[in-house]
Amino acid sequence: FIDIDGNVIIEPQYLSVFDFSDGLAAAYSKGKCGYIKLKKDSYPLYPNSGSSFSEGLVDFTDKTTRKRGYMDRKVNVVIEPKFDLAYKCTFGLMLVKENDVYYYIDRNGNRVDPNL
Secondary structure, three states: OEOOOOOEOOOOOOOEEOOOEOOEEEEEEOOEEEEEEOOOOEOOOEOOOOOOOEOOEEEEEOOOOOOEEEEEOOOOEEEEEEEOEEEEEEOOEEEEEEOOEEEEEOOOOOEEOOOO
């Protein structure tokens, strides 16, 4: 990555990098995925993560169980992985699928009715 003046901000080191979202971009290298910031530091690469952040959260896949959960921008798990599918946070809600049932959860993992 280079800035507007052509200065290298992040050295080429990743196999692929997605667009920046909420100040972070998913980056892939050596079979792992992590998140890089616009500065020269980055978060560790974790296997099976790599979606884009939305409203400060990102969905990820647990390597062992293959279930999906959510992490915050500091890569802390905020909603444990228990879902078969997990979608981006939009207006504070996330659509998830568990045991063939789709429903919405809030940022704390509580099931909510989106019509309220």
